[in-house]
Amino acid sequence: MDAISxxxxxxxxxxxxxxxxxxxxxxxxKAFEDxxxxxxxxxxxALERADMIDQKVKNGEPVGSLAGVxxxxxxxxxxxxxxxxxxxxxxxxxxxxxxxxxxxKLEQEGAICIGKTNLDAFAHGGSTxxxxxxxxxxxxxxxxxxxxxxxxSAVAVALGIVPFALGSDTGGxxxxxxxxxxxxxxxxxxxxxxxxxxxxxxxxTDSIGCFAGNVADTELVMEVIAGRDxxxxxxxxxxxVPEATTSKKKVGLIKEFMDEGVDEAxxxxxLEYAERMRAAGHEVEEVSLPVAKYALAMYYIIVPAExxxxxxxxxxxxxxxxxxxANELGELYDMSRGEGFVAENKRRIMIGSYVLSSGxxxxxxxxxxxxxxxxxxxxxxxxxxxxxxxxxxxxSPAFGLGENVSDPIKMYLADVMTVPASxxxxxxxxxxxxxxxxxxxxGVQLIGxxxxxxxxxxxxxxxxxxxx
Amino acid sequence: MTKxxxxxxxxxxxxxxxxxxxxxxxxxAIDISNILGYVEQLDELDTDNVEPTYQVTGLENVWRDxxxxxxxxxxxxxxxxxxxxxxxxxxxxxxx
Numbered sequence: 001m002d003a004i005s006x007x008x009x010x011x012x013x014x015x016x017x018x019x020x021x022x023x024x025x026x027x028x029x030k031a032f033e034d035x036x037x038x039x040x041x042x043x044x045x046a047l048e049r050a051d052m053i054d055q056k057v058k059n060g061e062p063v064g065s066l067a068g069v070x071x072x073x074x075x076x077x078x079x080x081x082x083x084x085x086x087x088x089x090x091x092x093x094x095x096x097x098x099x100x101x102x103x104x105k106l107e108q109e110g111a112i113c114i115g116k117t118n119l120d121a122f123a124h125g126g127s128t129x130x131x132x133x134x135x136x137x138x139x140x141x142x143x144x145x146x147x148x149x150x151x152x153s154a155v156a157v158a159l160g161i162v163p164f165a166l167g168s169d170t171g172g173x174x175x176x177x178x179x180x181x182x183x184x185x186x187x188x189x190x191x192x193x194x195x196x197x198x199x200x201x202x203x204x205t206d207s208i209g210c211f212a213g214n215v216a217d218t219e220l221v222m223e224v225i226a227g228r229d230x231x232x233x234x235x236x237x238x239x240x241v242p243e244a245t246t247s248k249k250k251v252g253l254i255k256e257f258m259d260e261g262v263d264e265a266x267x268x269x270x271l272e273y274a275e276r277m278r279a280a281g282h283e284v285e286e287v288s289l290p291v292a293k294y295a296l297a298m299y300y301i302i303v304p305a306e307x308x309x310x311x312x313x314x315x316x317x318x319x320x321x322x323x324x325x326a327n328e329l330g331e332l333y334d335m336s337r338g339e340g341f342v343a344e345n346k347r348r349i350m351i352g353s354y355v356l357s358s359g360x361x362x363x364x365x366x367x368x369x370x371x372x373x374x375x376x377x378x379x380x381x382x383x384x385x386x387x388x389x390x391x392x393x394x395x396s397p398a399f400g401l402g403e404n405v406s407d408p409i410k411m412y413l414a415d416v417m418t419v420p421a422s423x424x425x426x427x428x429x430x431x432x433x434x435x436x437x438x439x440x441x442x443g444v445q446l447i448g449x450x451x452x453x454x455x456x457x458x459x460x461x462x463x464x465x466x467x468x
Numbered sequence: 469m470t471k472x473x474x475x476x477x478x479x480x481x482x483x484x485x486x487x488x489x490x491x492x493x494x495x496x497a498i499d500i501s502n503i504l505g506y507v508e509q510l511d512e513l514d515t516d517n518v519e520p521t522y523q524v525t526g527l528e529n530v531w532r533d534x535x536x537x538x539x540x541x542x543x544x545x546x547x548x549x550x551x552x553x554x555x556x557x558x559x560x561x562x563x564x
Binding site for chain 2: 094095097098189190191204205230233234236291294296297298300301308312315316317318319320321322326327328329330331332333334335337338339341343346347349350351352353354357364366367368369370371372373374376408409412423424425450
């Protein structure tokens with residue numbers, strides 16, 4: 001796949017056109033139909049927008065920094081030109097009356113959304129196997145999962161269908177599929193990117209980010225979508241500005257993420273990346289973050305609690321699918337929700353109801369939020385001495401389709417190394433770092449302090465260059 | 469370890485407004501018991517005198533002027549999304 005700058009240059013110079021770039025991307029998507037990457041294509045609107053951009057180029061009018069660049073959006077981003085399903089039956093007929101801020105900003109710069117990618121329903125999961133539309137297959141192996149929940153977006157970029165794709169990351173939903181499919185994925189600092197128009201999952205950790213084939217393209221996209229948004233009051237004041245170069249950093253390699261429970265090939269890739277960092281002049285030391293092992297337990301209390309609250313709005317009354325079998329209002333709620341959510345949605349909603357219910361609130365929810373404070377303190381202590389932290393993204397490369405579906409805890413454990421940064425609102429990248437003996441990709445994770453997104457990306461970009 | 473019974477599941481389903489199939493109730497009883505068993509490892513952490521964190525960037529209440537937004541979605545567009553709408557109102561079956 002060509003870099004974004006290569007695509008925009010050939011469109012602006014007239015060597016190519018937005019229409020031909022979009023048509024080519026749509027053809028590539030069709031060629032990979034058996035991977036089940038897209039829930040729907042937005043071809044008609046995409047081609048209309050392409051023609052509009054080509055006309056502007058012809059007239060010598062200004063076009064944006066991403067003019068004519070095709071992209072894909074996870075199907076929990078509200079977009080025009082088709083349906084937004086969140087891969088859940090209850091939204092299977094939902095035509096969004098507005099667009100997500102991230103999509104709007106990309107369109108203002110001339111980027112063109114060609115389709116909506118597959119995900120675990122409501123982004124609940126780590127494999128896309130919880131999608132009402134069936135799982136997406138791994139870019140490298142049809143018998144392995146794409147990862148998730150943003151699996152479709154990761155595979156769309158990995159197979160070169162589009163140079164970048166939007167995703168959301170609540171506990172690892174961008175980083176884990178990025179690692180499983182050999183692409184760059186970023187979960188920025190909590191609040192760096194507006195979540196307006198993205199189907200809410202867990203509001204205290206939901207973050208919007210992207211996948212791209214290289215770090216420079218990731219920076220280009222994040223620069224466009226970052227920033228304060230009046231429509232999302234949790235967004236931080238503008239701070240993200242990509243940096244040209246960076247100084248030598250002090251890097252902490254998280255010891256607890258490298259124990260015997262972690263796949264040998266994953267450990268080898270992380271250690272090799274650490275060596276390459278040293279060779280590039282960075283100082284890498286082992287550090288300890290003992291409380292990190294509790295992050296997953298905090299996550300599976302706090303997130304279901306927030307899920308149960310956020311998903312209360314889906315009631316079959318005002319939008320989405322209504323059960324046709326209900327005779328009275330109470331039944332309408334129960335049946336529309338019973339039919340409209342997948343098993344994992346129900347599991348999380350009910351755990352949320354449990355941990356928030358009177359009598360259990362202190363023992364679970366409050367306990368988890370206090371534990372979260374301990375985790376944040378532990379991170380802060382490390383960041384007093386280290387610029388960034390390094391470790392695996394996941395304990396193993398992509399697992400088999402169907403391998404973990406009957407055991408929710410085993411499925412959740414795939415998130416054990418990505419949830420700590422989520423619980424603390426920290427920026428984290430997943431960057432390609434090798435493969436196992438079967439050729440399955442392995443990524444490494446770089447974690448920084450809040451608002452250190454630009455530094456992390458610069459370190460990753462310079463590291464990427466040392467590997468070429 | 470907390471053990472969730474079929475009755476507990478049905479009670480949670482009621483709180484969550486979810487109609488469940490019979491087979492779902494049994495599976496959920498096992499899954500929820502296991503998940504609660506897993507998260508109970510937090511009891512190993514001493515959190516006495518620790519303040520909870522609900523919001524991670526130090527945000528406090530954010531206010532805006534109480535005026536109608538100019539780029540809000542229109543009433544007609546929103547009503548068009550409703551499964552059933554009559555006379556500018558969303559229609560539902562009888563309440564009782």
